[in-house]
Amino acid sequence: MRISELSRRSGVPVATIKYYLREDLLPKGEAVSTTQADYSEAHLHRLRLVRALVEVAEVPLARIRAVLAALDDPGLDLHTVLGTAIFAMSPAPEDRPGDPDWDRAADQTAELLAELAWRITPGSPARAQLTQALAAMQALGRPATPEMLRGYAAAAHQAARLDVACIDPEAPREEALLYAVSLSALMEQSLGALRRLAQEDVSAARFGAAAPGAQGREPGTEPR
Amino acid sequence: MRISELSRRSGVPVATIKYYLREDLLPKGEAVSTTQADYSEAHLHRLRLVRALVEVAEVPLARIRAVLAALDDPGLDLHTVLGTAIFAMSPAPEDRPGDPDWDRAADQTAELLAELAWRITPGSPARAQLTQALAAMQALGRPATPEMLRGYAAAAHQAARLDVACIDPEAPREEALLYAVSLSALMEQSLGALRRLAQEDVSAARFGAAAPGAQGREPGTEPR
DNA sequence: CTCTGTTGGAGAGTACTACTCTCCAAGCTG
DNA sequence: CAGCTTGGAGAGTAGTACTCTCCAACAGAG
Known part of the structure; x- marks a missing residue:
């Protein structure tokens, strides 16, 4: 699907989706041509997740980015990755x-x-x-x-x-x-x-x- | 006590205290002269409370202001004022x-x-x-x-x-x-x-x- | 009584976050 | 081929929470 459909299905403005792409909150779509990329259901799903974290849980984008990066890290067992993600999610006050x-x-x-x-x-x-x-x-x-x-x-x-x-x-x-x-x-x-x-x-x-x-x-x- | 002592005892910069005074997060000190005001222990205490809510609980100043206003509202029973304060404290998503x-x-x-x-x-x-x-x-x-x-x-x-x-x-x-x-x-x-x-x-x-x-x-x- | 320093008050400026807008050339669509 | 959309990038905006600068009016030291 193209960016406009992603926008329509998620309710998120195209400009915001582009911003998320720039900020690495959403992986790039598969480039079909210089000016066309293809987005999957996975993109839609992740977009919805980001919106839920931003709107409902009020998590800052920087922390969402860190969490998503932790989740994308392969080769670790479930308990470890979960721990890393929860770590990245929480604010860390200085001692x-x-x-x-x-x-x-x-x-x-x-x-x-x-x-x-x-x-x-x-x-x-x-x-x-x-x-x-x-x-x-x-x-x-x-x-x-x-x-x-x-x-x-x-x-x-x-x-x-x-x-x-x-x-x-x-x-x-x-x-x-x-x-x-x-x-x-x-x-x-x-x-x-x-x-x-x-x-x-x-x-x-x-x-x-x-x-x-x-x-x-x-x-x-x-x-x- | 003068503003500088309030600052020293609370660890909050004078500029920030002045800002809180402007923003009605802290009641004005008792004016002693045109350029001097007296702050009490109550001021210190409220200042510490504001800082705890800002730094630890990450409550936006607007909500802290609303809570303090609710607390200062006299003549209501404990349960009611508490309820009002808790109301003012929470974000209210639109239906x-x-x-x-x-x-x-x-x-x-x-x-x-x-x-x-x-x-x-x-x-x-x-x-x-x-x-x-x-x-x-x-x-x-x-x-x-x-x-x-x-x-x-x-x-x-x-x-x-x-x-x-x-x-x-x-x-x-x-x-x-x-x-x-x-x-x-x-x-x-x-x-x-x-x-x-x-x-x-x-x-x-x-x-x-x-x-x-x-x-x-x-x-x-x-x-x- | 002067000199130095502080105070209250107000306005402008700053840093950060999360968008939002504008522009553009490339490209697809009727 | 005219007209729309798209990806990409940069600039602009709104909101929050300070922070800085300036100033005249004092207050206390000598």
């Missing part, structure tokens, strides 16, 4: 050793992970992310307690079991990986939304009374 | 009625929420977010199953119980709200990080073998 809040948070992280005994890669960006969040709570004067962390870890592990259960190792590798990554990112959004909904339920149970958001903004209205 | 993927996702959402019977506000942006994520999965040809959704909802509810348990209704209102909001945002980051760590553990258990990310990027290296 701030020496900062007292950071160091205390790093200890909290180490203690929690030692207790959980999860099989994880040492330098994982997720670990730095966790430390960063705990350091921020420290700085706000409300450090997380070990009991809280254990509870959140249990919830996270439950979600992760569901994530991994969705992976079909029998499916074609490319497809399985693509789904695993997109599912991980989209389920992160879903989990966040579900958590906010659940917060309302729990808060209603605890503090009771009227429905909130009565004077909240109209649906679809971005603040300012 | 796309008519789009088949969207409509199916909206049905899924309605079915799940009916089954869960959580006490939630009808127009909640979190609901639209959930629908959006489910619609994206639909579009990628891998719709979420009701069983999966139930599982994720259970995990989310568990996290939400921990969130709400942290709120101390006896604490000064302003303080309780500030902590609730920052905790919600920072714990979202922590939960995401924990989930990624747990994914690695579960994936290792299921697909076994070598440590992943061996050729992942160095810690602290942003892709491209």
